[in-house]
Amino acid sequence: MQSSLSEAVVAGAGGAELEALPLPDYFRAATVRAEDVGVFRAMEDKDVRKSLSVDDVPMPELAPDEALIAVMASSINYNTVWTAMFEPVPTFEFLKQMGRKGGWEARHDLPYHIVGSDASGVIVRTGSSVRKWKVGDHVVVSPAYVDEQDHDTHRDGMLGEGQKAWGFETNFGGLAHYAVVRASQLLPKPALLSWEEAAVNPLCASTAYRMLVGERGAQMKQGDVVLVWGATGGLGAYAVQLVLNGGGIPVGVVNSAEKADVLAALGCKAVIDRSEIEDGDPSLLQRPEGWKKLGKAIRAAVGEDPHIVFEHVGKKTFAASVFLARRGGTIVTCGSSTGYEHVYDNRYLWMRLKRIIGSHGANFHEQHAVNRLIALGHLVPALSRTYALDEVGAAARSVQTNEHIGKVGVLCLAPEEGMGVTDPEGRAQLGERRLSVFRR
Structure with a gap:
């Protein structure tokens, strides 16, 4: 009562x-x-x-x-x-x-x-x-x-x-x-x-804002290509909107056609269905051949590699994120829902002058x-x-x-x-x- x-x-x-x-x-x-x-x-x-x-x-x-x-x-x-x-x-x-x-x-x-x-x-x-x-x-x-x-x-x-x-x-x-x-x-x-x-x-919404727009985050510019993992999840849904509002080009990664339809309704034109990339092998994106396949799909969608990778998935995607960001690009991370221990090939970070930014709240x-x-x-x-x-x-x-x-x-x-x-x-x-x- x-x-x-x-x-x-x-x-x-x-x-x-x-x-x-x-x-x-x-x-x-x-x-x-x-x-x-x-x-x-x-x-x-x-x-x-x-x-x-x-x-x-x-x-x-x-x-x-x-x-x-x-x-x-x-x-x-x-x-x-x-x-x-x-x-x-x-x-x-x-x-x-x-x-x-x-x-x-x-x-x-x-x-x-x-x-x-x-x-x-x-x-x-x-x-x-x-x-x-x-x-x-x-x-x-x-x-x-x-x-x-x-x-x-x-x-x-x-x-x-x-x-x-x-x-x-x-x-x-x-x-x-x-x-x-x-x-x-x-x-x-x-x-x-x-x-x-x-x-x-x-x-x-505020976590995504700090990661992309805030002066301590990636500082997204107009025209930046931004790869958004989990683009219809709690964080990704706001990230896609912020990229669109700021004149950027979001590339949303989802795992179903239904979620791709949601992104289309938001105005996100570049959508990649992860299940099509994996083709029945969920571990593919944790290996170089999977990273290259996804990179090819991103370039087919928008013509270039991402300036920014919006990362919060963690263990299962982080190595791909480091690989996929363009030379001089930025990986901004606020979490690790699939695991905190990240393993990635550091050559793609130091030799291609990329940076990783930790962001919290x-x-x-x-x-x-x-x-x-x-x-x-x-x-x-x-x-x-x-x-x-x-x-x-x-x-x-x-x-x-x-x-x-x-x-x-x-x-x-x-x-x-x-x-x-x-x-x-x-x-x-x-x-x-x-x-x-x-x-x-």
């Missing part, structure tokens, strides 16, 4: 009414538990449906620089899959590290971890030092949790030693009815989007820039499907097994899809067809 505060949020109550209602003592949240850390020992298939559960958890106390969000919707990112697999390390190690620092961070060291690194919702409480936000504001949450008292944070939020991924390296994440965030994570919700459409963007300025693009309708949500919070295990499993396209959303307090749009005219101008490119 929902609390009176939750019911008021869903009904669209204003700030004064929300502030007058009491906080619930407990709320629903997707969690993993410390007692289950060894559940997958000796198992080949670490099925996250066995470790993710939805429980009633106590409401945490709010620090002065924090806000409490009534979460209307969230989404599944691969870091939630890692958390639920307890790999590469159990995330309880991160929570223990926070606990050892004492103060407000001690709250995070609990025997359960509330997961989720995306959220859209309504502010229902603010700490005493929060200035720019008030109860009742509609927001999305940046996943970059930074230490504002670290000098490196002021050079670049992602360089600070205390930087963490909210909901992965911290507790009280977004796959819940309520979430705790720092004020420095808050951004205005794009008014033309529904709650679930707004929730799926922050982590993946996005700082608050980059997050703000991406959120503006989304609010303007220049980037569309990669939402393909939504699940209810009680189905979070199935939602995460679809991402774990790569059954999904784009992003998988999760309805938290929102009882149904389509709620939360406060600019229907702007939405109509952009068009439902454009907003539903990834819907399946």
Whole structure:
């Protein structure tokens, strides 16, 4: 049964009414538990449906620089899959590290971890030092949790030693009815989007922006050919849009004709179906003959080799990425979903003057820039499907097994899809067809 505060949020109550209602003592949240850390020992298939559960958890106390969000919707990112697999390390190690620092961070060291690194919702409480936000504001949450008292944070939020991924390296994440965030994570919700459409963007869209557009990334130019692995996945879907918006030429790699159709609807004209390259041999792209075959397909599609390779797959594609980038080209990487240990032929790196850039998340300025693009309708949500919070295990499993396209959303307090749009005219101008490119 929902609390009176939750019911008021869903009904669209204003700030004064929300502030007058009491906080619930407990709320629903997707969690993993410390007692289950060894559940997958000796198992080949670490099925996250066995470790993710939805429980009633106590409401945490709010620090002065924090806000409490009534979460209307969230989404599944691969870091939630890692958390639920307890790999590469159990995330309880991160929570223990926070606990050892004492103060407000001690709250995070609990025997359960509330997961989720995306959220859209309504502010229902603010700490005493929060200035720019008030109860009742509609927001999305940046996943970059930074230490504002670290000098490196002021050079670049992602360089600070205390930087963490909210909901992965911290507790009280977004796959819940309520979430705790720092004020420095808050951004205005794009008014033309529904709650679930707004929730799926922050982590993946901003990560792709930093990799391609940000001054610390590949610094894509007009006319650059950009090879995008997993071009209809959570990251790739935004990468393709950013390349198109910036006057670049995306070459999207997918593994099915259905996904190729999605890219065509986005306006990506150069699409390579990986299954046709592999021709029944999934390991081909891990060998030189496969790299050469793919390189030939890229040149057939756009007439030249890539200036930039957008890399996040890791072990299975990284050697190909280093090979495929043109002389003087750039490989920019933000992850390794198929494995962290990369083996590649270094001759193609040093003798052809290529460079590898490591990229992680996005700082608050980059997050703000991406959120503006989304609010303007220049980037569309990669939402393909939504699940209810009680189905979070199935939602995460679809991402774990790569059954999904784009992003998988999760309805938290929102009882149904389509709620939360406060600019229907702007939405109509952009068009439902454009907003539903990834819907399946």
